[in-house]
Amino acid sequence: MDERKRKILKAVTRDYIDTAEPVGSRTIARRYGLGVSPATIRNEMADLEEDGYLEQPHTSAGRIPSEKGYRFYVDVLMTPRTLSRQELQKIYATLQAQQVLEDIVQESVRLLALLSQYTSIVVAPNLSRGTVRCLQLIPLDEFNVLLVLVVDPGFSQSRIVETSRPLTAQELARINHFFERRLAGAVLADIGASLIEELRDEIDDEALLSEALNLLIKGLRNIKKEQVFIDGTTHLLSQPEFKNIEKAKGLLNILDDERAVWSVLNRALGRSGILVTIGSENPHEGFQECSLVTATYEINGQVVGSIGVIGPTRMDYDKAVSIVEGIANSLSSLLSDPRRH
Amino acid sequence: MDERKRKILKAVTRDYIDTAEPVGSRTIARRYGLGVSPATIRNEMADLEEDGYLEQPHTSAGRIPSEKGYRFYVDVLMTPRTLSRQELQKIYATLQAQQVLEDIVQESVRLLALLSQYTSIVVAPNLSRGTVRCLQLIPLDEFNVLLVLVVDPGFSQSRIVETSRPLTAQELARINHFFERRLAGAVLADIGASLIEELRDEIDDEALLSEALNLLIKGLRNIKKEQVFIDGTTHLLSQPEFKNIEKAKGLLNILDDERAVWSVLNRALGRSGILVTIGSENPHEGFQECSLVTATYEINGQVVGSIGVIGPTRMDYDKAVSIVEGIANSLSSLLSDPRRH
DNA sequence: GTTAGCACTCTTTTTAGGTGAGTGCTAACG
DNA sequence: CGTTAGCACTCACCTAAAAAGAGTGCTAAC
Known part of the structure; x- marks a missing residue:
């Protein structure tokens, strides 16, 4: 895939993530200075669709990224900013203020939901x-x-x-x-x-x-027994893809089932670092139209739990990744801090 | 209010609770054998509206109960069946199977949501x-x-x-x-x-x-610190009055705030027995279109916590009252059982 | 290879007309 | 005098048709 195609795919993805509306060639040309005309972009987009990175909801609409498109975006195109030292400091301080382990976990899920504006899940440390x-x-x-x-x-x-x-x-x-x-x-x-x-x-x-x-x-x-903490469930309802109540209810029902959530989050436990699961990559049906961004956290180098956010496949992966990563790291270093016990 | 008016008010309320549709005179005449014609019922309903027990969403629609109507229904007209000995036994057994206090509380909120099909709340015992x-x-x-x-x-x-x-x-x-x-x-x-x-x-x-x-x-x-347990939040989304996502989100947001929920539930703590709070009777805005059915539970005669369900004002009060009462009683007797410790 | 132009497609919005449930009122009935 | 049939009227809701709009694909020219 040549440079221009990448730029266009990136532009489409970002724009769709921001607006939740199919993106047309005109919009790309206007909003993202690529120096080419809409017609050229149209041609490129037709190619990208042929290759499976984009799709069209219907003939006369703009393009939206396919799962393959999101996957490419996540793997290659995006550049999540890492949180600033200040932000990390603030997170760490907030967690550190907690007295008991359970409160630390609960506070981290609260922070995660607050900062990411996505429904957030934390699996308490497996002791x-x-x-x-x-x-x-x-x-x-x-x-x-x-x-x-x-x-x-x-x-x-x-x-x-x-x-x-x-x-x-x-x-x-x-x-x-x-x-x-x-x-x-x-x-x-x-x-x-x-x-x-x-x-x-x-x-x-x-x-x-x-x-x-x-x-x-x-x-x-x-x-x-392992405990699962969830916060920010209502953020799901803010997403236009869950305007349809039935969908929202289905998903919230799954989230109410601790075991299901647990098993989904635990896919992350094997790998260390950030794991992004897009749409149907998730084996659990019911998460088919969702993406998860998860990370593990550790105590003294040993993976003990995982945290993550859940949102529509049209998720702000840059933001989600940076925040999940930041909080996971804070959590790890806090729990590994020898001054704690 | 004479007998016939009561019967009509009761019929309208029950029918509206069941169908969520404004109830017309014709429906009453057909479905509830009062032995009078729709025209008569129309006259009576006009009176009931004048007295503030019924209201009309718009000119050419049927009637729905006003808050005053619900209040009268709850206070005078309804006849909640008490749970059968078998049902109570089953509840008691389920709760008794739990090992620690927290599990008992969590199980009772789960049962409450399951049986009532309403969003349920339990405030853990204040020790x-x-x-x-x-x-x-x-x-x-x-x-x-x-x-x-x-x-x-x-x-x-x-x-x-x-x-x-x-x-x-x-x-x-x-x-x-x-x-x-x-x-x-x-x-x-x-x-x-x-x-x-x-x-x-x-x-x-x-x-x-x-x-x-x-x-x-x-x-x-x-x-x-007191703990609040909530279950069955998704039941709210099943109610047609929360088809509008924004309303649902608003309410769910409040339910996420432990303190708010706690303060609402604690209104019940003063009285003993069942307390039904209808719509704007609840001081907390955001619950204006909801009703609560709450009850307290006791340990050795001392009120220690409360449980309740929350739903639209068009709530099945009969059902809610009987189940909330049943579970509160089970909880009280279990927690007061001297064989426990 | 790039771009302007244009016909075409398909959704969305608007408009208009028709339908039906339910009412209030009036007059007749027992 | 309470009850009831009859009827005109209201208003939400549904449907169909028309208009608008966004975006495409293709062709031909640059």
Whole structure:
């Protein structure tokens, strides 16, 4: 594809992203100084259509980019500006002001929606690869103990667990002692089959053993689940492509389903860096007319979650990419900051 | 208002709720066997309009209920069926299956949206009147301790708190000892000014004192905040009155604002029982064309939160009232069940 | 290779007329 | 006197036709 064709494709794409109206040769000639007449542009556009980069909603309308066109635009033509140091600073500061992990995540999704003006999604850090810093049972009453868990990058959770029989202070101490000795430093995901054997060796009292395991399993069940945060859903409704209520409802319904959103976002988890998914590239039907711009974030170099924005295929990819990237990086460096815990 | 007028008003309201179309005299005569001719009904409807119970979108259309009409319908005419024992049982069972308080609340909002087909809101229990069952600091490392709090109706939370100086095991023990002795059984809301004095008497070490207070205040800050859960937002979009995207967007935007929703729901907290708020009865502009059906739920006779559904003023009040009531009651009895903790 | 000119296509907007649901009023009826 | 049939009238809504407008593709000239 020669230089002029690229310029024209870029101009059409940008203009369509801005106006949501099919773009005609006249508009290109007037608005983007290419130094050639509309007729020439018409010829070039006919070629671009033949090659599959542009399409025409109907005979007498202007052109709009095809998915292939968007793909080329994203891969080759666009030049997302990176956020300025100031902007990054501001994002970082806002996130840093949060007290607990959940608030950090929630604030980042809020920021993402605010800055991008697109519906935004953040998958909370998967802590299954985090390490246990503290795991402990605290007696409450006869049949209840509190299981407290602190996982290494600054995440704590507690849960009341019912015991099947009253445990004496001694027994609790033994269990805690074992937890302390064996589980401190362990990776959360590994607490399972592998450790059961060890536990069996350690505690000779069969009943107590099963009780301890029971508590642990019950307690960990809720703790491990991944959470998805969404913000700015109403931005979708501002897009002219969702003027049709039925479409909007369909999409919002999917977004209400945490699992679906999660699986879509997790496509990003493999790659690091920015991933742009355009229209039907997304396997999930219902996202066919949408694009996603996602990025992963890390804790100490390990990918733990992903964030992204969702919009129509006619999305401002430049803007989306720069903001998603900026926030993902802020999040990574904040979560990896050793001064946090 | 005589019997026949009531019957007509009721018929108009029900029909409009079902069809969302202005109701004509002919329809009433045909569909609701009142044994009189359309002309008679026309006369009655003219009277009802004069009295402000009905209105006409335009001259040659049928009638629709005014807000006053809905109000009369809700207060006098409607007869919400109470849920069957089976249905209640099912709701109760579903809620009971949840492990932690947050899940119970989330499940009830999900159920409410599912059953009512309206956008549903639940304000999580305000635990500020709950009593402290356990409050304890667990050492993590030099500058971090874990504050663990268990509040009486089965709610626990933990938080990592930074200390301004390393605390020795002894100091921690002293703080914990004090917490144990003074705060166990205290009402969460009362932990504040009143206790500070006592704490001052108790711990002579000035620095340690302020440190303990500091930890407590920092730790409690996040714990006390109220949470709002929303589900079924897309049901709003199914209502013909929100066919107009702008209206829908406006309302969804408000629903995204936790504080606004919270304040609206909390109008219910004063009264006990069902509260129906119709259109402009709601002080918050933006809810002017909506109705809310809300109810409070209790723990051991004490109102702790509220649940409700939101829809157009043309809402199925019968259905909404019965379901909101049913779920509120289920929630109350579950949370008050002494077998839970 | 580029461009002006022009006929052609197809959507969108405008206009106009027709349809139908529903009303209010009047007069007749029991 | 309440009830009802009859009827003229209103007004949203639908449909069809006409007009406008944006943009194209093609051809011929530069």
